Amino acid sequence: MRPQPDRVIATRPVRPAFERAEKRLWFRDDRFGTAFFNAYLLLLCDEFEFVAIVRRYLADVSDPALKAQLKGWLGQEAAHGVQHRKACVHLDRVGLRYRGYHKVLSFVVFRVLFALMSRRLRIAVIAALEHLNTMLGEMCLRKVDYFGDSDAELSLLLRWHFAEEIEHRAVIHDVAEALRVGYVMRVLAGGLAYLLYTGILMATTVWLLLQNFDWCRPSTYWRLLRFAFVDERFVQYSLAYARDYLAPSFHPLGRDCDRYAAPVFAQIASPRH
Ligand SMILES: [Fe+2]
Numbered sequence: 223m224r225p226q227p228d229r230v231i232a233t234r235p236v237r238p239a240f241e242r243a244e245k246r247l248w249f250r251d252d253r254f255g256t257a258f259f260n261a262y263l264l265l266l267c268d269e270f271e272f273v274a275i276v277r278r279y280l281a282d283v284s285d286p287a288l289k290a291q292l293k294g295w296l297g298q299e300a301a302h303g304v305q306h307r308k309a310c311v312h313l314d315r316v317g318l319r320y321r322g323y324h325k326v327l328s329f330v331v332f333r334v335l336f337a338l339m340s341r342r343l344r345i346a347v348i349a350a351l352e353h354l355n356t357m358l359g360e361m362c363l364r365k366v367d368y369f370g371d372s373d374a375e376l377s378l379l380l381r382w383h384f385a386e387e388i389e390h391r392a393v394i395h396d397v398a399e400a401l402r403v404g405y406v407m408r409v410l411a412g413g414l415a416y417l418l419y420t421g422i423l424m425a426t427t428v429w430l431l432l433q434n435f436d437w438c439r440p441s442t443y444w445r446l447l448r449f450a451f452v453d454e455r456f457v458q459y460s461l462a463y464a465r466d467y468l469a470p471s472f473h474p475l476g477r478d479c480d481r482y483a484a485p486v487f488a489q490i491a492s493p494r495h
């Protein structure tokens with residue numbers, strides 16, 4: 223039995239004006255933070271790939287409530303993909319090179335790795351990636367002024383995206399459960415997803431830092447340490463989310479994080495059903 227079958231997943235017409243984003247260090251003048259969120263901005267252009275993969279599971283979902291949520295999920299992720307691609311205009315403006323790197327990465331991940339997975343492992347890995355998206359969302363939205371002193375348009379993209387990741391956090395998990403993904407496969411998929419996601423996110427952050435000599439500055443490494451243990455507490459969150467995930471009774475809605483998304487939804491445009 224799924225909790226909250228009446229939960230509505232709706233798309234919101236959010237269209238940041240990326241042409242207004244001009245500052246290179248747009249995230250609080252923070253070299254590491256800007257590179258990290260630029261990496262996230264770039265990697266999440268690939269939401270279209272996930273939409274294309276997950277659409278093939280629609281026919282397997284017989285529960286009408288879950289099917290409606292899955293259609294809502296497809297709509298939200300497609301909208302994220304559109305806006306992330308538009309946001310790349312900012313990476314171009316500040317002179318970052320990313321196209322070749324991104325092309326190779328996408329090929330390896332989607333045409334090789336995902337293509338090699340079984341149908342059930344593929345949905346289990348996407349469910350685990352959603353758990354990590356929820357973690358990033360909670361990590362960044364738990365302080366309401368986290369994106370204060372940052373570029374308004376790029377912050378809007380991330381706040382909206384993280385809030386919707388929190389909102390739809392259970393959908394793919396429920397689809398995987400409907401496809402009878404068991405505990406062992408869930409745990410294997412979780413380990414694989416964590417290595418893949420954090421590895422690629424950090425490698426892309428480094429690739430972007432290398433382009434501006436930001437990697438030579440001690441303050442970049444100091445901020446990385448603070449990101450890991452003190453400010454965002456990436457390591458502590460990873461452990462807490464892993465503990466939740468490894469519980470046999472795990473369900474994404476068991477974690478009370480809707481309260482971090484609610485203030486964002488209250489500020490942005492109303493949803494389209
Ligand atoms: Fe998304």
Ligand SMILES: [Fe+2]
Pocket residue numbers: 299352355386387390
């Ligand atoms: Fe998502």
